Amino acid sequence: DVDEDLALYVLVRVRGTAHMGHLLATDIDVIDEIEFFGFINTLDLEMGKLVVDGRPILVNADTDIDGTLEEGAFVTGKAVVDMGKVTATEIRVFELPEEL
Numbered sequence: 563d564v565d566e567d568l569a570l571y572v573l574v575r576v577r578g579t580a581h582m583g584h585l586l587a588t589d590i591d592v593i594d595e596i597e598f599f600g601f602i603n604t605l606d607l608e609m610g611k612l613v614v615d616g617r618p619i620l621v622n623a624d625t626d627i628d629g630t631l632e633e634g635a636f637v638t639g640k641a642v643v644d645m646g647k648v649t650a651t652e653i654r655v656f657e658l659p660e661e662l
Contacts, residue, residue, distance in 0.1 A: 564587075564590045567592040567594075568590060568592055569592075571645045571646035572592050572593075572594075572643070572645075572646075573592070573593040573594075573596070573643045574590055574591065574592055574593060575590070575591045575593055576589070576590050577589040577590075593643060594642060594643055594644070595640060595641070595642050595643065595651075596640070596641055596643060596648065597638070597639070597640050597641075598614055598615075598617060598619065598637075598638070598639055598640075598641060598648075598650075599614075599615075599636075599637065599638040599639070600614045600615030600617075600636070600637070601614065601615060601634060601635070601636055601637075602614055602631065602632065602633050602634060602635050602636075602637060603615065603616065603633070604633065605631055605632065605633050607621065607631065610622055612631065614637060614639075617648065618648065619639075619641055619648050619649070619650050620647060620648065620649040620650065621649075621650050621653070622649065624651070625649075625650045625651060625652065625653060626651065626652040626653070627652075627653045627655075628652075628653065628654045628655065629653075629654060629655025629656075629657075630655060631653065631655060635655050635656075636655070636656045636658055637653050637654060637655050637656065638653075638654050638656070639651075639652050639653040639654060640652050
């Protein structure tokens with residue numbers, strides 16, 4: 563069963579059966595939205611991008627941001643995946659206790 567949106571540079575989830583050292587795909591789904599979390603490693607809002615735990619994420623004027631983005635902040639969020647690019651739709655910044 564193959565998702566009709568299958569194309570180059572899309573993120574997919576593949577389920578299959580092992581057969582003689584190969585995976586025979588039985589179901590392929592295109593993933594168009596992901597959730598992410600982690601610490602901001604790099605932040606460049608002028609260029610519209612940040613890196614969360616090594617994953618590059620684009621940020622634009624439509625991104626709903628709850629809190630102040632800064633390097634080292636812990637964030638969670640949702641993003642759309644299109645043509646290999648991950649663009650945040652919402653980001654929430656968590657205030658961590660001083661003990662950490």
